[in-house]
Amino acid sequence: MTEYTAPIDDIKFLINNVLNSKELYDLPAFGSISEDLSNAVLDEAAKFASEKLSPINREGDKIGCTVISGEITTPPGFKEAYQEFVANGWNSVPFSPEHGGQGLPWLISTAISEMWSSANMAFGLCPLLTQGAVELLSSHGSDEQKEKYLGKLVSGEWTGTMCLTESQAGSDVGAIKTQAKKNGDHYLIKGQKIFITYGDHNYTDNIIHMVLARTPNAPKGTKGISLFIVPKILENGEKNDMRAISIEHKLGIHASPTCVLAFGDNEGATGYLVGEENMGLKYMFTMMNNARLGVGVEGVAISENSYQKALEFAQERQQMGRPISEFPDVQRMLLTIKAQTEAMRALSYYIAKSMDLAKHTDDEATKKQHQTIVNLLIPVLKSHATDIGVDMSSMALQVFGGVGYVEETGIAQNLRDSRIAPIYEGTNGIQAMDLVMRKITQENALAALSFDIQKICLGGNYNDEMLDAFSKLDGATKYLIELTRQDPEKAQFIAAYYLRMFGVIMGAAMMAACSKALVNDKSDYTKTKKESIAFYMNYILPEIDYLTRVMV
């Protein structure tokens, strides 16, 4: 197989044409950014992804990580690739210039992180986790903490982790038991955390862990959780009282070390309180949207990679005297993967742009509107795009036939890698609960979204289809809001169907927006884009009729 090639035409078309990136560059926050600059950065990222990250992806899966007497080994080439990644400034792309970041809009950095995950999902997780730590500290750290940690986390000289899960506390974060006891200017942390992504590794000299724990006498449940900074190496150069006990033997993302971390085998690991005690979970929520966007984008990313592999194979593999890409059933599969991937890519960029607007416009009403849109769409994207990541990787494997079931092709790895995304950062079931029990009941949430998205998707070729779809979504939403009051158990039972309906319609809205923005040229890009748009409208969107029917 040849290496992953970033779908740069689609990415630029979405950013610059469909989503009108200029609107962002007109804001003071992005005054120094232009379309030309963004395009140049995207081109460079595409190059780095295909030349540096994609070539080590297969070996990373085959060799994986090992832990020998507490020391983690990562697969060949990963440490070097990370160091080059940092040296080239890629780690700092999404962050504010205030802390040494490059200050690019989310719209651009989301496209770039898609490329990292598409080329090498296990690698891409590392900057994604650091990003979470940067956001937490930027929002809630003291000036001293920002001074100490942000610079090196932004540059990537150090990496960050999120230490939430314990064996008894998965979706039920309130059940965590890790203890934190005040000891002068710091706390002593004792407890065990599981499923810690990049919990330990050899890429950098230090790792900054963001750890949820309870202080003595803290209130029970979610209201008694505090957030601590626990560095692997202390300021005095000594190792903190913590270690990686083991790494998980996972179905996929083998090159990403997922650790069981023990804090405080001896006197207790040194931790520094972020903000106030008992506010930890609230702080975590400030980075939740960004993290969930990142995971949704992983769904897009793995689906794109699977599409490229399946297309290449289908064009090369000859059966009955012609490439199998000419067989109608194979064409159906390829079109399905292409259309689903493109729709979710567009949706993730749309959300990213809304994040930029929510943060950087100076009009309060616009800010609020876009924050509402982001809150509403994040669970939809996280869940639907990651389900699609799995389903499309599985379909791509089917295109390969028997050879796909053999690990050497790499497509089996995609299926294995993709399967984590519906689980972590809040399972897709949790997303459905969030959408139905919280997000749709936000004041005028659906109206805010419809108003904004209809501007770009109505008035084109698929006007009637979209009007019909929005009307169904509106009906289903009103029904669900009522149901959450009358029969919350039933509302939760059908939440996943509702979320899927929402996702399918948002995908269609984005494809309709693409159709509207397409220039009538004869390029290959335009031609194949029209095909995938038409396929989405004719073969994917109609699923909402089924989903509507089962909900009532």
Place this chain on the structure above:
Amino acid sequence: MTEYTAPIDDIKFLINNVLNSKELYDLPAFGSISEDLSNAVLDEAAKFASEKLSPINREGDKIGCTVISGEITTPPGFKEAYQEFVANGWNSVPFSPEHGGQGLPWLISTAISEMWSSANMAFGLCPLLTQGAVELLSSHGSDEQKEKYLGKLVSGEWTGTMCLTESQAGSDVGAIKTQAKKNGDHYLIKGQKIFITYGDHNYTDNIIHMVLARTPNAPKGTKGISLFIVPKILENGEKNDMRAISIEHKLGIHASPTCVLAFGDNEGATGYLVGEENMGLKYMFTMMNNARLGVGVEGVAISENSYQKALEFAQERQQMGRPISEFPDVQRMLLTIKAQTEAMRALSYYIAKSMDLAKHTDDEATKKQHQTIVNLLIPVLKSHATDIGVDMSSMALQVFGGVGYVEETGIAQNLRDSRIAPIYEGTNGIQAMDLVMRKITQENALAALSFDIQKICLGGNYNDEMLDAFSKLDGATKYLIELTRQDPEKAQFIAAYYLRMFGVIMGAAMMAACSKALVNDKSDYTKTKKESIAFYMNYILPEIDYLTRVMV
């Protein structure tokens, strides 16, 4: 996790009540079989599956097979389990007493083979392949060949393989290049076969390979293929000129050695022609229905195993102070898996009984009717049940959350194991072509099926739903038949949607038949069965509205 437990209540209910097994026992061919006897055999099989096959399944996956200087090693316990399997007579269950078999109807042996695959899919493949060889030789072998091979294949003292695929010849069987040259009373075979399931192993002293090859000057394509018996060990005790070059590194079914076999490194492997030259593919087709039923049943089997694992986990795992099985979204997932599994189980048994009737009634019209039903439903079951096997294993993994992504739970293995079934024995795409381009155009095919299946599924609680569904299936079928003439490319493009619609409706028909046959008692079985039937009707069947809409 506890071991797999055969769903014996559902199995007996389907066989004895829904499908009225007595109708078979009244036939002369099954004169010595009774419901009591069948039940006793089913109970014993259930015991063997859970006590002998299930306990070695995880280790089989972890350790897998190795080939060291041409010798295959299988995982610990597999050889011993196979020998006990044979000693207990399990290998001979489906075969005719004429050749030493136990002469049980397909209806019973299908349920039993579901148990083998459910407990240990990699193990279950071995008897499945031997079964193919037995059927080929029973139908097309000379008396001498039957005498020589059938006894030991039926008992399981030897195993059989099917050697079709070559690297350039997958779905395109006509492209095979392996050569067979006459040499006195036998042929000399030269060529390389890939993806040969149990192509070599250490369970038995000999393996009888059924090999497709071309004689010199044979017609091109599918009309020039002959079938040969190629024993691993010749009658004089010498090794034949063939060897396992390597085993595939597969996504799943690791305990089943999938080999690349080289025939004729030296003078040529000794092979014996079955029947006439150039008739090989025609012979293969005589066992295709049974083999494809077997693979469809694997879909049911892995889905059942995944259900059991997910249910057990959900009942034990506590979050927010209660087992997660009480959360509505988890209940939705568990009900989906249960309903889909039960529907496809019933459909596979329905087909098995039709096979029995097609073979053993003395009324020619009944025979013909049931053969038509079997031909029509085999691609539907093979494809739909195996897709469901993958989707339900993935959904079961989702019930586990993070723990499911870790290999130690076994649910990740299920997803990996399940993924082969949509591929082998004719990819699901090939099944869709078979259904649309050949099977539905058989004379009165759908009418024959409707007439038979409506007898058991209409007149109960779901009469209206089923009348509506059959009418939609009828409409779609007429449309498709017309389309195969007017626009065959389009017919092939939508074939997969049509097949899925067919599968969903057949599942519903079987669930409606179950509803009709349920006694109104208060047993746990009846209670939960009613729930899964209602779930199928309300949440799964409505998908046909979507599928209908995209086809036109």
